[in-house]
Amino acid sequence: MTAKDLLPIALFAAVAALLPLFVTQNTWLNFAVFTLIICLAAQGWNILGGYGGQYSFGHAAFFGTAAYATAILQMRYGMNAYPAFAVGVAAASAVGAVIGFLSFRSGLRGSYFALVTLAFAEVFRVLANASEVTGGAAGILIKLDVRPANFQFDSRASFYWIALGLVTAALVVTRALERSRLGAQLVAVRENENAALALGVDALRVKLSAIALSAAITGAAGALYAQYFLYLDANIAYGTWISVEALLAPIIGGAGTVFGPVLGGVVLHGLSEFTKTLVGRIPGLDLVIFGVLLILVVRFPPREIPGLIRMWRARR
Amino acid sequence: MRSYPPEIIGEAVLNGLLTGAIYGLVALGLTLVYGVLHIINFAHGALLTLAMYAAFVAWKVFGLDPYVAILPLVPLFFALGYGVQRLVIMPASKGEDSNILLVTLGLSIVIENVMLAIFRSDTLSVQVPYAMEVVELGPMLLGFPRVVGFGVAFLVAAVLFVILTMTDTGRAIRAVAKERTGAALVGIDVKHIYAVTFGIGTACLAVAACLLLPFFYVNPRVGNAFVLVAFTIVVLGGMGSVPGALLGGLFIGVMESLSGLYFGESLGQIGIFLIFILVLLFRPTGLFGAKA
Amino acid sequence: MTAFSPSRRTVLLGAAAALAAPRIAGAQPAAxxxxxxxxxxxxxxxxxxxxxxxxxxxxxxxxxxxxxxxxxxxxxxxxxxxxxxxxxxxxxxxxxxxxxxxxxxxxxxxxxxxxxxxxxxxxxxxxxxxxxxxxxxxxxxxxxxxxxxxxGFGKVTSGALDNLVKINEAAGKPARTVVVVHEDGLFGSGMARLMQNELPKRGFEVLETISHPTPARDMSNVALRIRALNPDLIIPSSYYAEFVLLSQTLQQRRIRPKGIYCVLNGAASNFRFVREFPQAANLVMDVNHWADPxxxxxxxxxxxxxxxxxxxxxxxxxxxxxxxxxxxxxxxxxxxxxxxxxxxxxxxxxxxxxxxxxxxxxxxxxxxxxxxQAVNTQVINNDIKVIFPEEFADARPVFPWPAN
Structure with missing residues (x-):
């Protein structure tokens, strides 16, 4: 990794870090923090799905595990928020490795892998909804005690910078992966697993490393969510909504690219915020517009728009 | 573990079979589309919701009994499915799996929320004179609408089987499912066959919707209740296998019924997912040995 | 006269303007x-x-x-x-x-x-x-x-238990055995746990607690188990659609306990349910928020x-x-x-x-x-009536259900 590799990331971080100086309204900062949390979850998905070509439909399993671990350790075992955060991330990574081991060892790929991850997330959701330690269906609250030592801040801006720091760290990790041997092997597995095996790549180990890293990053998003909203229940932590968010953003923004998930996350959330203000009282209409735009974005990907315009001009 | 008298267990098994046949019908469309187009249709649940609203409107506005509404809705939903595949999914997906996934997801968001905007989120149901009728089988009582659903589901599967094995279109569908390049080479219009398959899958949903409505309800999210089960059944029966979907549906129905009886309805749900995971991990071609 | 009336009108208008003046001077207060x-x-x-x-x-x-x-x-x-x-x-x-x-x-x-x-x-x-x-x-x-x-939840449920005892006693204690049916979410699970702990202390026997997911696709088996257990009283706590399914299935299978006593139920205090399924809704009791009749x-x-x-x-x-x-x-x-x-x-x-x-x-x-506090309601003659506590009631409880 060279300085040139890091320059765009540094530039992005520096520009984004200035936002709270211009946007002081908490409405917008709150929106920005939530968007960054989704971007972080999406960056995790991108490692496995974008670089590794393994489309997971169950990243909620990692998001939720870290979120619950963070909350439970604080509330039931009195652990400080920062180590609890770290343990949460580690727990998510471990869950990722186990799910990965079971599914990759059985040779699941493509649609089959997507379905098995979806099912794992659902099992977690049902269990979290029924078990005592997660607070069951009543959910779990992290006690409101606004002190930086508790990972709770008075100003939304502080949270914004922390979320931005984590997103930036994930960008650096992604860039480092791209430049590493592991990254190259991962892409080789994505492009043609049999060929990679023939070249002596240990595909199982490569995919396992990818899913553990992927789960850790998405887990960080989950732990941050818990710390920011201070409330969790099974549908929030393990619901399909986060699995879908985590995969939509990178695919829209460009799967297997460093900035794809962030770009996609910002575009998606900007879009949904925009459509929300566009229509008034009829419930659901904004989401209809969102759905139509989603289909249109897939039909005419932003990266192809310059080409389409050239084609159109040439035809004239 | 609790023990139950045999007539309770017997009735639970029968209930499971009745519900399972409907599950199978929902899964039928999904497995057919997967077998031929090799896509996972995430709009399947939303299309079921749409069909249920269509059946509701047919009853409310035109006074059609849901069973009678099958007749106009099947061609209507065939056309809808054909159009959606031809005009939306195919052009937008450009043959890429990830695009198909996004487009079908987008479609489901659109359908669900159009229904929300029109009908609001109220839970609606139809009132038909036979809703409370029962079929008595010795000491066991079976809901009449469920028994009808069971019979019609098998009828639909039989009709589908005949279409697939005895008509030119059916043979073309199977040819495309096996070897799409080869099929294209012998002059089969693959795009047309794709759209026909999607249309048949959607028409199956229209039948399922009309069978469900007399004993169920409809709201904008109702399809989600069935779609995960349908995925499980598709995997269990072997992705792309028509008899597998029906057998898988019956099996899941009975499993759900019995595990509900013994472990409680909520944890019974986990049973379904565990089967799903175990089958995927250890026998991804499905329990009934269909092709991968 | 004609010359006079305009001036008279002017005077009146002036008086009206004078009366309104403070408001105009103070302008419209900020919303x-x-x-x-x-x-x-x-x-x-x-x-x-x-x-x-x-x-x-x-x-x-x-x-x-x-x-x-x-x-x-x-x-x-x-x-x-x-x-x-x-x-x-x-x-x-x-x-x-x-x-x-x-x-x-x-x-x-x-x-x-x-x-x-x-x-x-x-x-x-x-x-x-x-x-x-x-x-x-x-x-x-x-x-x-x-x-x-x-x-809050604690107040509603403890009230529900107390009122149940009073209604049962007033009717000559017809109910002793209970089956609890609940959705497995926030309301249902907490309620079921409480019922299981508290009902025995109040002289009821909980035969079984049956949970179901939301959304539930089928209530046949729940009905089946209830029929096998044959309780005096069914206590459900579910959301709207699931309770509609349950009560319809009970009606279809001709299961008729001495009463259905809901707690915070989505349907039993909902007029849509009463209008669309008058037979299934008839005489169902609920403990819920309700306006003072x-x-x-x-x-x-x-x-x-x-x-x-x-x-x-x-x-x-x-x-x-x-x-x-x-x-x-x-x-x-x-x-x-x-x-x-x-x-x-x-x-x-x-x-x-x-x-x-x-x-x-x-x-x-x-x-x-x-x-x-929550109050007890009951569906009587296609209307939702408050039956308890007495100081707010506009009807008397129909319990146990008359045989038919």
Whole structure:
């Protein structure tokens, strides 16, 4: 990794870090923090799905595990928020490795892998909804005690910078992966697993490393969510909504690219915020517009728009 | 573990079979589309919701009994499915799996929320004179609408089987499912066959919707209740296998019924997912040995 | 005469102008902005719509009867926010409402939304009045800004148990055995645990506790087990669609216990259920929020709601009352200031009478209205009647069910 590799990331971080100086309204900062949390979850998905070509439909399993671990350790075992955060991330990574081991060892790929991850997330959701330690269906609250030592801040801006720091760290990790041997092997597995095996790549180990890293990053998003909203229940932590968010953003923004998930996350959330203000009282209409735009974005990907315009001009 | 008298267990098994046949019908469309187009249709649940609203409107506005509404809705939903595949999914997906996934997801968001905007989120149901009728089988009582659903589901599967094995279109569908390049080479219009398959899958949903409505309800999210089960059944029966979907549906129905009886309805749900995971991990071609 | 009358008219007009002068001189007082938070999209949209309706009716009534008098007749301006059926949505809308300068927020409906939204509001010392959310944790977190006019879960369920014993005793103790049916979410599970612990202490035998998921696809097996157990009483706690399925299935399988006694049930206090399934709904009892049937205002409000072709649900009177509570606090605070409103809300007493809930004199303790309670309702002759406690009742309980 060279300085040139890091320059765009540094530039992005520096520009984004200035936002709270211009946007002081908490409405917008709150929106920005939530968007960054989704971007972080999406960056995790991108490692496995974008670089590794393994489309997971169950990243909620990692998001939720870290979120619950963070909350439970604080509330039931009195652990400080920062180590609890770290343990949460580690727990998510471990869950990722186990799910990965079971599914990759059985040779699941493509649609089959997507379905098995979806099912794992659902099992977690049902269990979290029924078990005592997660607070069951009543959910779990992290006690409101606004002190930086508790990972709770008075100003939304502080949270914004922390979320931005984590997103930036994930960008650096992604860039480092791209430049590493592991990254190259991962892409080789994505492009043609049999060929990679023939070249002596240990595909199982490569995919396992990818899913553990992927789960850790998405887990960080989950732990941050818990710390920011201070409330969790099974549908929030393990619901399909986060699995879908985590995969939509990178695919829209460009799967297997460093900035794809962030770009996609910002575009998606900007879009949904925009459509929300566009229509008034009829419930659901904004989401209809969102759905139509989603289909249109897939039909005419932003990266192809310059080409389409050239084609159109040439035809004239 | 609790023990139950045999007539309770017997009735639970029968209930499971009745519900399972409907599950199978929902899964039928999904497995057919997967077998031929090799896509996972995430709009399947939303299309079921749409069909249920269509059946509701047919009853409310035109006074059609849901069973009678099958007749106009099947061609209507065939056309809808054909159009959606031809005009939306195919052009937008450009043959890429990830695009198909996004487009079908987008479609489901659109359908669900159009229904929300029109009908609001109220839970609606139809009132038909036979809703409370029962079929008595010795000491066991079976809901009449469920028994009808069971019979019609098998009828639909039989009709589908005949279409697939005895008509030119059916043979073309199977040819495309096996070897799409080869099929294209012998002059089969693959795009047309794709759209026909999607249309048949959607028409199956229209039948399922009309069978469900007399004993169920409809709201904008109702399809989600069935779609995960349908995925499980598709995997269990072997992705792309028509008899597998029906057998898988019956099996899941009975499993759900019995595990509900013994472990409680909520944890019974986990049973379904565990089967799903175990089958995927250890026998991804499905329990009934269909092709991968 | 003709020459005289214009001048006479001028005099009268002048007098009228003189009377109106102070108001013109003082100009129209600035409107007070009130945040109304409801989930009107997503899974809870149906409830959110009915909550919004209640808030709108209250605001219209306040504005058409002279506004907030202590603020020179200031009108209340609604700032509506869609919580989108999830806590993030609620938080985002509270942030927006805060930036628009609302003086208080009313609503939330579901407990998770209320928990997150009231917490977001507490950052700005913004008063938050919960409309429905019953989780006990909402008022036990020590948030100064959060108030709940309605009862919490513990109060509802303990009341439900006490009332059950009284109704059973009054009828000569016909019921002894019970089957509890509950959804496996927030309401149902907690309720089931409580029933299992408390019912035996009160002389009932719980034969079995049956849980089901939401959404449930089938209730045949639940009905089957109930038939095998043959309990005197069924106690369900489920959301609307599941209870409709259950009661229909029970009716279809000809299962007729001595009573169905619901707690916080989504359907048994819902007129849609009563209208669409009159047979299945007949004589079902529920312990739930319900408007005070003896207040004339209740009937007036119900007519207004039904004139809009809507059903009469508890969300509407609860939100109506919560908005009236804020208006009352504004009158006593004398200024549209958040801290003053929090202070006034905490000091609310029996002089607050513009609400339509069947509660005694209002008294807040740690943000919870101590007088709040749920009441027992029963579907009688296609209407939902209050049957208990007696001081609010407009009908007598029909229990045990007559044999037919």
């Amino acid at each position: 007070v902005k009130l945040g109304i938070l409801q989930p009107v999209t997503g899974a809870l949209a149906q409830d959110g719509e009915y909550g919004r309706l209640g808030a709108e009716l209250a605001i219209n009534e306040i504005n058409s009867t002279g506004g907030i008098r202590a603020l020179g007749g200031a009108r209340i301006e609604m700032v509506f926010g869609d919580a989108r059926s999830n806590p993030e949505g609620g938080t985002a809308e509270v942030e927006r409402m805060n930036s628009e300068g609302v003086v208080a927020v009313v609503g939330g409906f579901a407990s998770p939304i209320c928990l997150a939204a009231s917490q977001a509001a507490s950052r700005y010392d913004l008063p938050y009045v919960v409309d429905v959310g019953v989780a006990d944790t909402i008022v036990t977190r020590g948030l100064r800004n959060t108030f709940r006019f309605g009862p 003896r207040k004339p205002k209740t009937a007036e409000l119900r007519r207004a709601v039904e004139a809009q072709n809507r059903f009469w649900l508890y969300n509407t009177p609860l939100n109506y009352s919560a908005v009236m509570l804020v208006a009352d606090a504004l009158e006593r605070a004398g200024r549209a200031d958040r801290a003053a409103v929090i202070d006034a809300l905490g000091k609310t007493d029996g002089s607050f009478t513009r609400h339509i809930m069947p509660y005694g004199p209002t008294r807040f303790e740690n943000g919870q209205n101590q007088a709040a």
